[in-house]
Amino acid sequence: MSTALLEVRDLSCRFGGLMALDGVSFSVASGEIFGLIGPNGAGKTTLFNLVSGLTPPSSGSVIWRGAAITDLPPHRRNRLGLARTFQNLRLFDDLSVLDNLLVALERHSRSSSIDGLLCTARHRQAERQRREAAWQLLEELGLSALADRQAGTLAYGDRRRLEMARALGTDPALLLLDEPAAGLNPAEKEGLCALIQELRQRHRLTVMIIEHHVPLLMRLCDRMAVLDFGVRIALGSPNVVRRDPRVIAAYLGGDASGETP
Amino acid sequence: MIDNGLLVQMLLGALLGLSVYLPLAAGQLSLATPAFYAVGGTLAALLSTRWSVLGATAAGGFPVLSLLLELVLGGALAGTLALLVGRLVLRLRGIYLAIATIALVEIVRVAILNLPFTGGAIGIFSIPQPFTDASGYLLTALILLVLTGWICQRLDTMPLGRAMAAIRDDELAAGCMGIDTTRVKLTAFVLSAVVAGTSGALAAHFLNTWNARQGSFDVSITTLAFVILGGSRAWLGPVVGGLLLTALPELLRPVGDVRLVLFGLVIVLGPVLAPRGLVSPELLERLGRWGSPTREQKP
Numbered sequence: 001m002s003t004a005l006l007e008v009r010d011l012s013c014r015f016g017g018l019m020a021l022d023g024v025s026f027s028v029a030s031g032e033i034f035g036l037i038g039p040n041g042a043g044k045t046t047l048f049n050l051v052s053g054l055t056p057p058s059s060g061s062v063i064w065r066g067a068a069i070t071d072l073p074p075h076r077r078n079r080l081g082l083a084r085t086f087q088n089l090r091l092f093d094d095l096s097v098l099d100n101l102l103v104a105l106e107r108h109s110r111s112s113s114i115d116g117l118l119c120t121a122r123h124r125q126a127e128r129q130r131r132e133a134a135w136q137l138l139e140e141l142g143l144s145a146l147a148d149r150q151a152g153t154l155a156y157g158d159r160r161r162l163e164m165a166r167a168l169g170t171d172p173a174l175l176l177l178d179e180p181a182a183g184l185n186p187a188e189k190e191g192l193c194a195l196i197q198e199l200r201q202r203h204r205l206t207v208m209i210i211e212h213h214v215p216l217l218m219r220l221c222d223r224m225a226v227l228d229f230g231v232r233i234a235l236g237s238p239n240v241v242r243r244d245p246r247v248i249a250a251y252l253g254g255d256a257s258g259e260t261p
Numbered sequence: 262m263i264d265n266g267l268l269v270q271m272l273l274g275a276l277l278g279l280s281v282y283l284p285l286a287a288g289q290l291s292l293a294t295p296a297f298y299a300v301g302g303t304l305a306a307l308l309s310t311r312w313s314v315l316g317a318t319a320a321g322g323f324p325v326l327s328l329l330l331e332l333v334l335g336g337a338l339a340g341t342l343a344l345l346v347g348r349l350v351l352r353l354r355g356i357y358l359a360i361a362t363i364a365l366v367e368i369v370r371v372a373i374l375n376l377p378f379t380g381g382a383i384g385i386f387s388i389p390q391p392f393t394d395a396s397g398y399l400l401t402a403l404i405l406l407v408l409t410g411w412i413c414q415r416l417d418t419m420p421l422g423r424a425m426a427a428i429r430d431d432e433l434a435a436g437c438m439g440i441d442t443t444r445v446k447l448t449a450f451v452l453s454a455v456v457a458g459t460s461g462a463l464a465a466h467f468l469n470t471w472n473a474r475q476g477s478f479d480v481s482i483t484t485l486a487f488v489i490l491g492g493s494r495a496w497l498g499p500v501v502g503g504l505l506l507t508a509l510p511e512l513l514r515p516v517g518d519v520r521l522v523l524f525g526l527v528i529v530l531g532p533v534l535a536p537r538g539l540v541s542p543e544l545l546e547r548l549g550r551w552g553s554p555t556r557e558q559k560p
């Protein structure tokens with residue numbers, strides 16, 4: 001597909017005797033919300049780790065806008081426009097909420113460390129821009145009141161939103177969300193759904209999202225892939241996936257409306 | 262009891278404390294400070310005693326400008342060494358990095374002990390004096406400390422310093438946020454080496470003699486104690502730790518041998534009574550904003 005933003009090609013990842021991913025291929029088109037489901041241990045997070053560069057694949061390749069990025073370290077991939085959140089929140093707990101964002105906004109700087117040391121006009125302007133961008137993101141995600149708080153002291157829902165804000169701070173084209181709705185109550189889940197759609201509009205994002213709550217994901221996604229024991233067993237629009245017999249057998253247990261534990 | 266000579270030593274202690282603090286601010290436990298200190302000191306000792314261009318006089322005098330040149334060269338040599346070694350050792354994490362840097366300290370010590378031109382176990386002596394008394398050294402050391410402290414203070418409001426703090430918190434997440442973690446860690450390591458190398462060059466003149474023992478493993482532990490006692494979360498911590506722990510053995514001299522016990526007690530009890538160190542960010546917050554990251558108001 002020529003318009004694909006991200007493509008994974010025959011991606012495999014072996015941990016000792018365990019095939020966490022086994023020859024997975026699909027591509028994500030620019031602008032879509034792409035869902036990833038599968039039972040616990042299916043390899044969803046592993047796939048995110050391979051795409052973001054934290055884990056090297058055993059074989060296969062990750063292709064970004066037509067060029068292989070399989071050998072690039074995580075920070076280079078981020079700078080190409082690929083950002084993520086983590087299933088088990090990984091904020092900079094000792095830093096303030098604002099500083100968490102400023103770290104992510106670092107790349108929007110044309111001032112060097114020498115500028116920073118001497119506090120030149122260029123440094124001051126870069127700092128001002130960073131702070132404006134940070135406050136705007138805090139505003140968008142409803143975190144402004146918490147700007148000075150230490151990230152580690154926030155409530156769970158706020159931490160989840162801060163992680164999204166931090167990823168957005170790196171100005172991504174593709175946002176990988178690993179179970180952003182985990183631990184939220186139904187009302188909060190609905191709010192998150194709306195937020196993701198809103199952010200996609202405003203930041204012109206492509207989103208890949210892992211979520212166990214199937215009905216929610218089916219409503220949110222344009223297309224989705226289903227993993228089971230590291231194998232991609234289905235791919236397509238929610239309506240197609242919903243009716244796929246292998247999905248029903250392996251994952252949905254015969255009922256597409258249910259939520260897995 | 263505190264004379265200028267002791268004050269110089271205290272300031273050098275504070276500088277070495279900052280040298281340990283800098284990599285630690287990026288989450289890297291490096292004990293390599295004595296190696297860089299030894300490299301800077303040995304370079305200064307060699308240059309001033311062997312290289313007549315620098316202008317050492319027969320009476321043991323030495324131009325202050327030549328001293329400044331040595332401080333720069335000592336820092337530069339140590340920094341270059343750190344750049345080369347850092348690429349290798351900074352791949353290691355936690356305790357493994359600590360062990361590798363101890364190995365570096367040993368390698369440098371043994372090298373200085375055995376090189377044909379460093380004077381073996383006796384070392385290099387009669388290092389010429391740029392100042393007639395300790396007050397000149399005091400001023401120089403104070404300027405170095407203020408300069409280093411200022412850099413550390415600036416770091417808190419700079420992308421580099423924030424990236425260091427982010428790596429200390431979660432290196433993996435920092436990488437995913439676009440931070441070149443290898444480069445940031447290497448920068449902190451090189452800065453640490455430059456501070457130690459410059460301090461070593463000054464110390465060589467101040468002490469008048471220089472040998473391999475100046476950069477031994479015990480110095481790794483002593484300088485680490487500066488940071489643990491003083492605190493590793495704000496740059497003022499290692500400064501206070503370095504000043505206090507360097508002064509303490511001298512101040513306790515009147516009580517005789519008990520002083521070693523008391524010294525040990527301070528090192529053990531310090532972290533128990535103040536786990537975050539004597540100077541914690543919370544303390545600085547209460548005292549005013551100096552030395553801790555500045556808080557910003559919403560524009």
Ligand SMILES: Nc1ncnc2c1ncn2[C@@H]1O[C@H](COP(=O)(O)OP(=O)(O)OP(=O)(O)O)[C@@H](O)[C@H]1O
Binds near residue numbers: 038044
């Ligand atoms: N670093 C690792 N070393 C060894 N095994 C691993 C590692 N990471 C993941 N695994 C294994 O790979 C398999 C897939 O794990 P992964 O975390 O990708 O699953 P998941 O689909 O995200 O599951 P969940 O829904 O529980 O988050 C699991 O069996 C897991 O135990």
Ligand SMILES: [Mg+2]
Binds near residue numbers: 044046087
């Ligand atoms: Mg997972």
